Amino acid sequence: MDPVIIVGAGPVGLTLALCLARQEVPCVVLDEGPGKDEPRLARTVVLPEDAVALLERLTGAPLSRAGFRWAGWRSMRRRQVMRDITFDDDSGPGPLHLAQHVLTGTLRAALARESLVKIAADSRLDGIEQESSGVTAHTRGPRGTWWRGSYLVGCDGPRSTVRKLQDIRFPGRTAVERHAVAALRTELPWSEEALLHRSPPWRTSGPSAGEITGRPLPDGVWRLDWLLPPGKDLVTPELLVDRVRETLAGWNGGDTPAYELLDTGVHTVHHRLARRWRVGRVFLAGDAAHLLGALGTQGLVEGLRDADNLAWKLGLAWHGGPYEALLDSYQAERRAVIAARLRAADQALPLLRGGGGLRGYVPGAARGHDALLTEGHLGRGALGAPGAYADSPLAPEHLDGETPVATPPGALVTDVQVTAEDGSFVPLHDRLGRGALLVVLIAPGTGVWERKHWVTAGVMPRLAAAVTALPYRAELLVAEGYPGAGAHTVLLVRPDGHLVTALNGVRPADLYTAAEAALGGPAPTAGAGTARSGSGAAAGSR
16 A cells, blocks of 8 residues: 655654654655754643643653743733743643754654654645545656655645645635744743743833734753734834844843843644545645634644544554545544634634723722633633543433543543553553543552453453454553543543544443444445555655
């Protein structure tokens, strides 16, 4: 079977390639650039814990050491501290902040060790042809050629060639927000905390009073963002230097500390959503499918979640045949999540950016606004938390044995320690992304006994037989406990970590029904486009 073609070698395309390689699916990444990324400290990413866990699982690298974990979050309005959050063992780790070129470098290093992945540099896409058996892409440039693939995924950014070639509309709003950005090395009163400062007292009037965000990076570097007034006014070097000096003085009692300006830029936020994310064997992911980022939200994170959602579905289709309903569910699930995120941001923008008026005098309004902005910056709530797929077409109908746990169906499961089939103790999230459904039995007390003592006792033999009979490869795990789950609860978890259902006890019929639903229906019949894993070739060209 031909490899999957990935167009674009940004973080989303590289992540998707690693996700597919983990499932023994060969792919070729068409990189328009030279195969490396220019260092830019003013271009950074903020990763919540689910994204960090995904990337560390894929790369095997301690990504947390390459960036900076915020020790806290401080938000201010004028001179008043509105919110002061400390990240610790109880509240969970803070977001990870790192330069985007560091992230892509880590992904490229991991891909260099993957025999199933080929990165073709200086390969600019200019044509796509589809037929029932596959897709053909043409690239121009020094290495221009034809590439043959089973599927093609456009991860080629806001100006996506893939999207244009497939004639997919990309409606939305232009320049929702603009920010002037500077990366500098200096000392601030909040050495390890990220800071959001609204209406700073040294800027007392005009639409540019706005807000300033300060986010620490390793080695004493900070990224500062200033919200710009609406319009297309040129951001000159002189303006940026004035903003830097004014801000540093305001935060340090009137004296400007020594600083080294390392990089500058202007970050413009657009809100757009592609009408379709799939056309036959062609898919869109990341900025090619959606643009968002106002109010502190991170569009890149949603692109990583796109890759995680799509990879296991492509892997199943590549190995097992045309799971059309499963492939269709990618658009249904991910587009719905992004649409909800965009609606939440668009509803909040008039309140937060509308200026004075009556709403400025409403009791509690300032704190409510601060809570919305905090959600966006910290990856929480409607603006940032991982989306749940409660209304997914893959959700099973009501099951008699269904039981509630702390995680609602469709949401990302909590990471608990589990016992794997070889008897080892591992985090549940470490078993994700391998192309297998996970069946987790909650069995208090098993952790104190060797696996050989309980694997043939109680409900285990019946559950093991039920797992073996499932229509798709599944891994049986055992956990001492899970939030909100009683003894002998059985969790069915998708390869991307989202809960399918929780069952009260071992119920083979319900388990089978739920697993079949999670795969989009019955498995394709033999011979309907099936393919074996490990075909060897990482890319086909002609």
